[in-house]
Amino acid sequence: MKLIDALKIAASGPGDGAPATRIALICSFTPLHLETFLKAHLQLRRPDTHIELSTGQFGDLQGNLQRAKSTKADGAALVVEWSDLDLRLGLRESGSWSPSNHADMVESASFRLRLLEEELAQLAESCPVAIALPTLPFPPASHTSNIEISDFELSLRSRLADFAVNCASIAQIRVLNSQQLHHVSPLASRLDLRSELNNGHPYQTDHCDHLANLLTQLLFPAAPKKGIITDLDDTLWSGILGEVGVDGISWGMDDHSGVHALYQRLLAALSESGVFVGVASKNDSELVETAIGRDDLLIPRDELCPIEAHWNPKSTSVQRILDRWNVGSDSVVFVDDSPMELAEVNGVYPDIECLQFTKDDPNAVNNLLCRLRDLFGKSQLQKEDRLRVASMRSAARLHEASEAGTESHEDFLSKSQPVLNIHFQPRQDDSRAIELINKTNQFNLNGIRRSEAEWQRSLGSRDAFVMSASYEDKFGPLGTITVMTGEILSDRLKVITWVMSCRAFARRIEHQMLRVAFDHFAVSEIEFAYEPTSRNLPLRDFLISFNETLEEDGGPLRLEKGDFDASSPALYHTVNLIASEENPSCQ
Amino acid sequence: MSVTKTRLETCFTAVFPMLDAADISTASNENTEGWDSVASITLFMVIEEEFGVHVPEDELATLTSFETIFRWLSKNIADE
Numbered sequence: 001m002k003l004i005d006a007l008k009i010a011a012s013g014p015g016d017g018a019p020a021t022r023i024a025l026i027c028s029f030t031p032l033h034l035e036t037f038l039k040a041h042l043q044l045r046r047p048d049t050h051i052e053l054s055t056g057q058f059g060d061l062q063g064n065l066q067r068a069k070s071t072k073a074d075g076a077a078l079v080v081e082w083s084d085l086d087l088r089l090g091l092r093e094s095g096s097w098s099p100s101n102h103a104d105m106v107e108s109a110s111f112r113l114r115l116l117e118e119e120l121a122q123l124a125e126s127c128p129v130a131i132a133l134p135t136l137p138f139p140p141a142s143h144t145s146n147i148e149i150s151d152f153e154l155s156l157r158s159r160l161a162d163f164a165v166n167c168a169s170i171a172q173i174r175v176l177n178s179q180q181l182h183h184v185s186p187l188a189s190r191l192d193l194r195s196e197l198n199n200g201h202p203y204q205t206d207h208c209d210h211l212a213n214l215l216t217q218l219l220f221p222a223a224p225k226k227g228i229i230t231d232l233d234d235t236l237w238s239g240i241l242g243e244v245g246v247d248g249i250s251w252g253m254d255d256h257s258g259v260h261a262l263y264q265r266l267l268a269a270l271s272e273s274g275v276f277v278g279v280a281s282k283n284d285s286e287l288v289e290t291a292i293g294r295d296d297l298l299i300p301r302d303e304l305c306p307i308e309a310h311w312n313p314k315s316t317s318v319q320r321i322l323d324r325w326n327v328g329s330d331s332v333v334f335v336d337d338s339p340m341e342l343a344e345v346n347g348v349y350p351d352i353e354c355l356q357f358t359k360d361d362p363n364a365v366n367n368l369l370c371r372l373r374d375l376f377g378k379s380q381l382q383k384e385d386r387l388r389v390a391s392m393r394s395a396a397r398l399h400e401a402s403e404a405g406t407e408s409h410e411d412f413l414s415k416s417q418p419v420l421n422i423h424f425q426p427r428q429d430d431s432r433a434i435e436l437i438n439k440t441n442q443f444n445l446n447g448i449r450r451s452e453a454e455w456q457r458s459l460g461s462r463d464a465f466v467m468s469a470s471y472e473d474k475f476g477p478l479g480t481i482t483v484m485t486g487e488i489l490s491d492r493l494k495v496i497t498w499v500m501s502c503r504a505f506a507r508r509i510e511h512q513m514l515r516v517a518f519d520h521f522a523v524s525e526i527e528f529a530y531e532p533t534s535r536n537l538p539l540r541d542f543l544i545s546f547n548e549t550l551e552e553d554g555g556p557l558r559l560e561k562g563d564f565d566a567s568s569p570a571l572y573h574t575v576n577l578i579a580s581e582e583n584p585s586c587q
Numbered sequence: 588m589s590v591t592k593t594r595l596e597t598c599f600t601a602v603f604p605m606l607d608a609a610d611i612s613t614a615s616n617e618n619t620e621g622w623d624s625v626a627s628i629t630l631f632m633v634i635e636e637e638f639g640v641h642v643p644e645d646e647l648a649t650l651t652s653f654e655t656i657f658r659w660l661s662k663n664i665a666d667e
Contacts, residue, residue: 004633007601032628198644199628205636 001209003033006040013043013050021049021451023219024068027079028061032201037212038077045220058200062112065119069126074453075219076129078120079211081136081202085109085156089139091196097141102152109156113163124172127453130218131167132176132211133160136191136202171431172452174218174379185210223439225353225375226327227276228267229318231336232283232291232309235357236264241283246291251298259365263357264298266369271303274385275376276325276392278306280317280334282341285309303389314341315348325392326502328441328535333375335368382432384479391478391503413508413572416473420512420573423468424520430455433468433483440499442538443482443510446531448497458496463487467517471509478504482513492525492558493517498539510542512573518561520577530557591638591660598637599653602630615652638664 001009025031025038035055042051054071056064061084068076083090086105088097095101123129142150167173185207196202203211233240238257239249251260271277277299281288288309292301306324308317314336322329330351336342342354355371358364378385431452438449450458459466467484470477482500486493495517500510517526528543547563592612599611603621606614616622622630631642634656640663642650650656 002636003629004598004601004637007604007629007633011601011604032625033632036629194644195628201628205632 001037001040001213003036003205006033006037006209009040009043010036010051014048019049020052021046021075022052022054022071022073022453024054024056024071024073024076025079026056026061026064026068026076027081028056028059028064028084029081029196029202030058030200031055032195032199033205033208034079034201034203034212037205037208038215041212041216042220045216062115062119065116065123069119069123072453072457073127074451075127076123077132077215077219078129079132079215080116080134082134082139082156084116085112085134085160089141091139091193091202092200097139099143099152102142102150102155106152106155106159110159113159117163117166120167120173121170124170126456127451128172128174128219130174130176130215131164132181132215133164133178135178135181135185135207135211137187171380176214176218181210181214184214221377221379223331224378225275225333226331227278227321227325228270228333228335228372228376229278229280229321230267230334231314231338231341231357232279232281232288234337234359235335236260236267236279237291238359241287241291246287246294249291252296257359259359259362261298262365262369266372268299268303270372270376271299271389272386273376273378273381274388276327276389277304278321278325279304279308280314280321280336281307281309282311282314283309305389305392313344315345318345318349318352326442326505333372335372380431382435382479384432384481387477387479388503390476410570414570416475416507416572418471418473418507418573419576420509421470421576421578422513422516423466423470423578425466425579432480433466436480436483436499436501437497440501441533441535442502443498443500443505443542444533444536445495445498445539446529447533447536448531450497458485461487463489465493465521467513469509469513471504471507473507482509484513484517486529488521488523489527491523492527493521493523494527494529496529498528505538508569508571508573511568512571512575514559514564515568515571516575516577518564524561526559528557528559589661591664592657594637595634595653595657595660598630598633602626602633612653615654617651634660640664 021042023038023042025035027034035053039051039053042053054068054073056067061080065078083093086108087093088095088101088105120129120131138153140146142152144150164175168175189204190207191202192204230236237249237251237260238255241249250257251264252258253261267277279288288307292304292307306321308320310317318329318334322332328351329349333353333355334342334345335355335357336345337357337359339356342356345352346354353375355368357368434450434452434455437455441447458464465486465488468480469482470480472478478501481504483497484495485497486495514526518524530540530543532540543557543559546559546567596608596611599606599614600608603614603619603626605621606619614622616627627647631647631650635641638660640660642659646659650659
């Protein structure tokens with residue numbers, strides 16, 4: 001992006017009345033073009049909001065950080081450069097680079113980083129913070145040649161690494177991966193010394209563009225994909241199973257098929273992070289069962305679910321897998337070695353990201369693996385991520401039991417020993433609630449997404465309430481799967497946000513949530529801030545199931561307790577009501 | 588109107604979005620709201636990007652209006 005384009009984008013934006021996205025840019029240099037590019041990238045990322053970017057005072061990183069805490073920002077971008085560790089490392093300063101000062105500069109850097117860390121931890125309590133650690137070349141302040149790194153520079157980099165580790169362990173702080181920045185912005189093309197000396201702005205415009213782009217992605221990351229559907233032959237392994245047999249397929253160094261081992265390792269890691277891994281293969285199903293039962297496969301057999309192995313079109317397999325996972329096609333990636341199969345699936349599902357596995361080009365495979373990391377990347381892993389795959393399998397059992405007719409759905413539910421733990425206070429792991437609100441599509445009252453800061457503000461009202469619930473049954477826990485928030489009015493409850501993970505469907509958890517809401521808040525009516533979206537038909541159908549005339553008057557959607565009681569099916573949950581984390585007394 | 592003039596107007600529009608199109612050709616740092624030192628830095632960076640030129644620092648002090656900048660560009664780049 002050129003500066004002139006950034007200026008135009010930064011000056012654009014939605015009409016009056018649109019909500020604002022408030023971002024604090026925290027740095028000690030003149031932000032100048034970085035400010036422009038950051039505003040432009042934020043505007044592209046949040047096109048329906050006005051971008052309000054605040055900056056601070058020149059040369060006062062610590063003070064700017066302190067002031068940012070009071071701005072009620074939706075996010076903060078902190079850019080640290082070498083002079084922030086010690087002023088003598090600044091190119092505009094006249095402090096001595098004498099080797100006799102090096103130890104003192106390292107000590108000064110340690111002290112400043114400690115202060116920064118304390119301030120950052122406080123700022124991150126109210127909003128997400130993206131951090132870029134020194135992006136400019138280290139100044140020529142060492143006694144060594146440029147080929148040899150000095151113990152002085154190593155000591156400073158060591159302090160920075162410790163600082164980064166500590167910051168990255170704090171919820172809501174995301175540290176920019178310098179490797180990614182190197183990839184898009186070569187080190188030699190970052191410093192603009194003329195601008196630094198004349199204006200106090202040290203960056204070339206290209207570097208501003210790349211840095212601003214990555215900081216924006218850190219602050220507002222794309223929703224991670226939920227599942228990957230993979231081919232088998234010449235993708236998960238080398239060889240055509242039907243031709244070479246179970247013992248002929250390979251994925252090892254000895255067989256020059258190491259790229260398939262890499263792919264399997266990545267799939268195993270993704271699965272452990274809660275990503276669904278399914279198989280779509282044109283193959284003999286019995287042969288596939290035997291092949292994936294090989295004990296040297298690097299992804300456990302159980303992690304592959306479901307397995308669609310037959311001779312029907314791949315798009316048919318994809319449809320069945322999407323149904324089993326209960327996710328939309330835009331949440332899924334399809335990997336195959338055949339361009340024809342990729343085109344066939346892409347033709348039916350344009351939303352699916354289709355990626356080719358080119359076994360004969362290891363560098364392309366490496367790029368594929370990096371792409372998959374980006375598509376499935378998460379800032380933090382929740383315990384629910386680890387439960388997701390297991391719970392999908394239990395949902396499959398539930399589905400199969402219903403379909404097989406071996407026992408009625410009613411029997412199945414009553415014997416599943418379901419337990420629902422309902423919390424009435426914001427919990428320490430609010431990030432899970434926010435994650436649910438921002439990724440749930442089907443059972444979502446209105447599709448409104450919330451930033452961490454907006455979430456905190458929404459709970460600040462005296463009349464606000466929040467209900468979140470975790471679930472488990474004899475098949476295992478699902479973790480926190482539903483969140484409801486709103487206001488307690490004099491005569492009714494007003495639900496503003498209600499989401500439930502699609503993993504929790506068909507367990508009547510939504511019915512139990514309403515029953516508890518009616519009883520706990522002692523109201524005879526619940527009003528829902530329902531707005532139709534392209535995906536939330538399941539929630540609408542659920543509400544309408546109690547009273548088909550709910551929508552007819554065109555006003556807010558309201559549910560009477562009498563209608564609910566008359567139509568609610570039997571509920572078998574053991575319900576634990578938990579007032580707060582500190583005082584978990586059950587009612 | 589020359590291509591250079593049109594491209595320069597585009598630069599001014601980007602840096603001073605509140606400036607009316609009719610006023611661009613007479614704009615100067617004395618009659619244009621927001622034309623401060625920071626805006627000057629941005630304006631010349633945009634011009635350098637747009638025209639692929641480097642404006643020497645010792646000339647910046649005299650380039651304080653659309654007209655003077657246009658004349659400078661006319662002398663220092665080959666017009667299309």
